[in-house]
Amino acid sequence: MTFDFDTPINRAGTDSQKWQKYAGQDVLPMWVADMDFRSSPAIIAALQRRVEHGVFGYARPVKSTVDAVVEAMEARYGWKIEPSWIVWLPGLVVGLNVTAQAFAEPGDEVLTLSPVYPPFMSAPKNSARISVTVPFVLGRVGWEIDWSALERAVTPKTRLFYLCNPHNPLARVWRRDELVRLGEFCVRHQLILCSDEIHCDLILDPGLPHIPSSVLSPEIAAQTITLMAPSKTYNVPGLGTSIAIIPDQAHRTRFIRATAGIVAEVTSLGFAACEAAYRDSEAWRQALLAYLRGNRDYLLSAIPRELPGIKVEAPVEATYLLWLNVSALGWDNPVARFEAHGVGLSDGVPFGAARGSHVRLNFGCTRATLQEAIRRMKAALATH
Ligand SMILES: Cc1ncc(COP(=O)(O)O)c(C=O)c1O
Numbered sequence: 001m002t003f004d005f006d007t008p009i010n011r012a013g014t015d016s017q018k019w020q021k022y023a024g025q026d027v028l029p030m031w032v033a034d035m036d037f038r039s040s041p042a043i044i045a046a047l048q049r050r051v052e053h054g055v056f057g058y059a060r061p062v063k064s065t066v067d068a069v070v071e072a073m074e075a076r077y078g079w080k081i082e083p084s085w086i087v088w089l090p091g092l093v094v095g096l097n098v099t100a101q102a103f104a105e106p107g108d109e110v111l112t113l114s115p116v117y118p119p120f121m122s123a124p125k126n127s128a129r130i131s132v133t134v135p136f137v138l139g140r141v142g143w144e145i146d147w148s149a150l151e152r153a154v155t156p157k158t159r160l161f162y163l164c165n166p167h168n169p170l171a172r173v174w175r176r177d178e179l180v181r182l183g184e185f186c187v188r189h190q191l192i193l194c195s196d197e198i199h200c201d202l203i204l205d206p207g208l209p210h211i212p213s214s215v216l217s218p219e220i221a222a223q224t225i226t227l228m229a230p231s232k233t234y235n236v237p238g239l240g241t242s243i244a245i246i247p248d249q250a251h252r253t254r255f256i257r258a259t260a261g262i263v264a265e266v267t268s269l270g271f272a273a274c275e276a277a278y279r280d281s282e283a284w285r286q287a288l289l290a291y292l293r294g295n296r297d298y299l300l301s302a303i304p305r306e307l308p309g310i311k312v313e314a315p316v317e318a319t320y321l322l323w324l325n326v327s328a329l330g331w332d333n334p335v336a337r338f339e340a341h342g343v344g345l346s347d348g349v350p351f352g353a354a355r356g357s358h359v360r361l362n363f364g365c366t367r368a369t370l371q372e373a374i375r376r377m378k379a380a381l382a383t384h
Contacts, residue, residue, distance in 0.1 A: 035364030114352035241270030
């Protein structure tokens, strides 16, 4: 079966956040992290079947949905999980917030590495916890963890460490030795490791494995809350279906208690999509990865040629998000400059970048859209 990622789907006038931002303007939206592709045919068919049933009462996952998750974890990462470890959530950002509330007190510190997806820094602050960030460093082969700065950042008030693997926005896949070192760091300092692995099925480099933090050792697993979802990979974030996988029973109880009465249930449609994603969509996912790899390779060759002054600083190993260094342009507000030329990017500042230094480009779109975006960005540079 072949899958078509080239035919554009018109999202204008729909409930799309990404497209509503520039409604009525000729701006290509390349900001928030969803893709302009239809979900897999298996997901669409499962949703149609569920809609046809016509009754949408309060939902609980059926066994086949839980089995699909359990089997995917084992088949993809060799991770044997128990169904009882799964806590269903309407979103991963919910999971980040619940983790902060469950495992830290007001005034306690939550460590993470920056730049990073903004809710890693805002979630602790939402409930009067303190976010502490340690900047990545750019080494010879790419983004690296500054291990001594990380050690220095730990205080008696540090309770939690948020990891993003693969990393948004740096598109980095953490290697086993790095993950073991991070896991041991958390064990040594008695920190809960909250491992956001939402992009784990979007590794673009064939042969580069995703390693869940919880497979590293029983000690690390006992302190780890893993957050995952079919949302990014299968383009169903609007269906609000995610999971926390928590092997340790006491931690799981504490996490669930923090959700009580304030976290909404996952919906019938979300469960249907999740099952079809994990069980029936592998061929589609492989085709998607091939297409995204093509988009990435196009960008990596077009940017140095067409957009002098814009730099891709490190290998792009995963995700459909490209972190671009635009500091050489000397623009105070690069997003506004590119918007004025019809391209809507994410500003690097909320991710922890310096003003004017970085933007993020979402390449989860047709190749033709990407080519047009490069043409428009080139025109923006010509006004420089
Ligand atoms: C690392 C990371 N975590 C979480 C999310 C959002 O998750 P959700 O929509 O399930 O809250 C994103 C979305 O871009 C993300 O990149």
